[in-house]
Amino acid sequence: MKRSEINATIKKMEALMEECRFKLPPYFSFTPDEWAEKNHEYDEIRECELGWDVTDYGEGKFDTLGFALITIRNGNVHNPKHNKPYAEKIMMCDSGQVSPMHYHANKLEDIINRGGNDIVFTFYNADKTKVHRTEDGRKYIGFGTFFNAILQGYVVTFFYYLVCKLGAPEVLWQKLVTVVIGLLVGGIGLAMYQNAKAGASPYDSLSMILCDRSHKSYFGCRMLTDLICAVICFASGGIVNVGTVASVLLMGPVADIINRKFVSRIIKDDAEVHGRYRPNYWTV
The missing domain is CATH 2.60.120.10 (Jelly Rolls)
Structure with missing residues (x-):
């Protein structure tokens, strides 16, 4: 120059x-x-x-x-x-x-955007492991957290009564098919909303935080938190049945597979470092 x-x-x-x-x-x-x-x-x-x-x-x-x-x-x-x-x-x-x-x-x-415009980074670990990023000190808190906490109960209740109106499954094979469909739909929803990085629900955050801190697989951490909750439910007199066991054993693996094979390939946030609209500055 x-x-x-x-x-x-x-x-x-x-x-x-x-x-x-x-x-x-x-x-x-x-x-x-x-x-x-x-x-x-x-x-x-x-x-x-x-x-x-x-x-x-x-x-x-x-x-x-x-x-x-x-x-x-x-x-x-x-x-x-x-x-x-x-x-x-x-x-x-x-x-x-x-x-x-x-x-x-x-x-x-610590990367702080002080200029107020858009900056985009691409991060890689030299050993090709997953990059763990913390934004504003809270990685899993966002507007999605509050949507989950406030609205999820209403959504689940609506579809529960909708399925009951259509006729609740009576025999074992119908119950198993319903459980499988529920796990697939739940796994897809779980993988999609968590990948949106708009905030996770308080419960879902537990397995994600455990995964970060222990560096273990997500599905293993998810199975552990589900198992703990199932034990608490059983000890409190709640209903524990085939669906409970299936959720404990399969929800984490299903969500993890859907995330790695499909959702993470669709939702990408990698880009080069650049500024837009006017000169931007940030501090690290």
């Missing part, structure tokens, strides 16, 4: 910071002569490479492939004096810009 392009980008980012009322530390405006006068009290800034980064990645296409970044705080795993495992950075991505893939071998990041 030409020096004039870099300077123009820095001025544009400074103006955006001013617009968003984000005050930059004084050392970001030091001139080379001022830096030459600074002593060891500024060594951490030098050794952890704090400051400006403006790059087109050597491709000469900054408008579409480029990034402007400010590092405010950073650690250095190779330097015991600066062993903090996290960084605080401010990044500006213009409309239509993309940043290519990169990785951190050792880093913690």
Whole structure:
């Protein structure tokens, strides 16, 4: 990049910071002569490479492939004096810009969208395991949580009375067919609404949280929570029958298979990092 392009980008980012009322530390405006006068009290800034980064990645296409970044705080795993495992950075991505893939071998990041526009990320684990993401500190709380808590009882009651109007199954094979249909419909619904990532019901969140914390399979965690609830139901004098056992043993596996084979292939949220509508910035 030409020096004039870099300077123009820095001025544009400074103006955006001013617009968003984000005050930059004084050392970001030091001139080379001022830096030459600074002593060891500024060594951490030098050794952890704090400051400006403006790059087109050597491709000469900054408008579409480029990034402007400010590092405010950073650690250095190779330097015991600066062993903090996290960084605080401010990044500006213009409309239509993309940043290519990169990785951190050792880093913690909180990504905060401060500019108010859309930013989209793609995350991968190096070992191809599932990426666990937390948004605003609560991964499974959303408007879907409240829809489930408030409306699910009404929906279940409506269809219960509808099935009863059509005629409740009397013989064993009719009951088994009804249970199988219910498990399939429930598994499809469970996989679809959980993949929408709009919030899970309080009960469904238990197995998902257990899956995250234990790193075990979802269907195993689902079977465990269903089994615990079935035991509580039985101990409290509730009705436990073939449908209960089928739900405990099959609801988790059915939902997991439908999710992996079908729903997760339809509902995707992967995309490259980019900004839209106007220059956006965020901090990590």
